Amino acid sequence: MSKVTGTPDEPRSVHWLAMTMKDYIGRLGSVWVEGEVTQWSNSRGNVFGKLRDAEADATVSFNLWSSTASRLTEKFEQGDRVVTLVKPDYWVKGGTLSMVASDMRHVGLGELLARLERLRQQLQQEGLFAAERKRRLPFLPNTIGLITGKDSDAEKDVIRNATLRWPDVRFRVAHAAVQGDRAVPTVLDALATLEADPEVDVIVIARGGGDFQNLLPFSDEAIVRAVAAATTPVVSAIGHEADRPLLDEVADLRASTPTDAAKRIVPDVAEERIRIDQSRVQLRARLTQFVQREIERVESIRSRPSLQRPESLIDAHTDDLARLVQRADELMERTLERSSTSLERLTGSLRALSPQSTLDRGYAVVQTAGGGVVRSASDAAPGDALLVTVANGTLDADVTSVHR
Incomplete structure (x- = not known):
């Protein structure tokens, strides 16, 4: 259980509490912090500003008194990446906590580039920059989603040049901050809104150039990953050739300027x-x-002759057909002659061997009633019925006697 100081009957004074807090906060000492200047207001030489963490959603306010500001050798403005020596200070009279800056310096460009290069290599290893994952833009998009600053030259350039090329083109504009601490969240919100719109066929993120630090939001890991995960093709039109943000690497198409983007997303x-x-x-x-x-x-x-005189096709084969018919007749006659001769020869042989020729000479064939041939006088007995076959018929006879 936490310690309780004072009682309801003997409470501590507000002054005591304020002084206790001032004493406790004063013992924290000074600390160097790094962040992005998201607010820089100069009032009579005194600067009231805010610092935003580069990687986390955290912001602190700071005061830079005129006596300190006059000693600074560098110029600072909103969007700068800085390191600042601050000391927490509790103002007893107003009851507010502030960070008093006693020194401020720009973060070295080399260090920022090194961080971006490490992030670039990490995303490249994950395949977010691979050419095979980039989607082709539609030939004529139904509606173009545009993410840019409100009333910016980039917005005017994209809409004017696209309309000149294709007058019926339609836009759905989602305004967002394009620098400062609000750039990343507002660009992410605009991207999510246009990505959810089924009529938007392509999304253009446009800004009219700027220095290296002003372009840092477009190298933010959250924006880069959101563009990589989008199902709608995304065009990067930041308009800065010297320092290309990581958005250019992950976008499905990189345009050198907003005007170039307008020329490449719609046909003329x-x-x-x-x-x-x-x-x-x-x-x-x-x-x-x-x-x-x-x-x-x-x-x-x-x-062709065959079509001018079709009968020529028949004439050409008439002689061949006549020769074949004649040849067939000759072969048939020869075959019949050979067959007739052979038939006569076989007929003569058959007749020579036939019993008919024997019968023709006066002989007869005698058979019993049972059909047996009578070859001997003993084969028949008186009273037997016989069948006598002669050359031109048969005779029925009865045996009256047998003479051996």
Whole structure:
């Protein structure tokens, strides 16, 4: 349980509490801190400002009295990255806590570049800058989302040049701070708003250039990762060739200036009409050539003898057919002659071997009623019925006697 000083009957005074706090805070001493100047107000030589942490969402106010400000050799303004020697001070009369700055210096450019380079290498290793993950912009976007400063030259340049190229183009503008401590959160909010809009086909983040420190928000890791995660193609149009922010590396398309972005996100209607006219001329010429070639082919086919006199196709084979028919007749006659001769020879042989020739000479074949041939007198007995076959018929006979 925390210690309680005083009682309801004997409370401490406000002055005692204020002096106790002043004494306790005074023992904290001075400390060097680094941050981005997000507010710089000069009033009669005294400066009242704010410092924002570069990596976390934290801000502190500071006072730079005129006596200290007059000794500073460097010029400072909003957006500068600085290191400041501050000492907490509690103002007893007003009951406020302030950070009194006794010295201030710009952060070295080399150190900032080194930090950006480390972040660049980290993001590159993660594949956020890979060319294969970049998406192609639509040929003619339905609606263009534009993130830029309110009433800025960048906004006017993008809208004016895009409208000149394609008068029917539509914009959805989300204003955001493009420098200072509000730049990162407002750009992130604008990006989320346009990303959620189903009619927005491409998003342009535009700013009209600036010095290295003013462009630092566009190298912020949160913005870079949000652009990499966006499903809508993003165009970076920061307009600074010397110091390219990391947004240029992760964007699907980098434009050198806002004007260049307008020229690259929409086609030129005049140029497209010229292309259409040229395509029509080429198509007409190719179609004419094709038809002419087909006409020539038809004429060539029609000029062939077989189409001019179709019966020539038959005439060419008439002689061959006649020779084949004649040859077939000859072969058939020879075959029939050979077959007839062979048939006569076989007929003669058959007749020579046939019993009919024997019968024709006066012989007969005698058979019993059972069909057996009578070869001997003992094969029949008186009273048996016999069948006698002669050359031109048969006779029924009965055996009256047997003579051996």
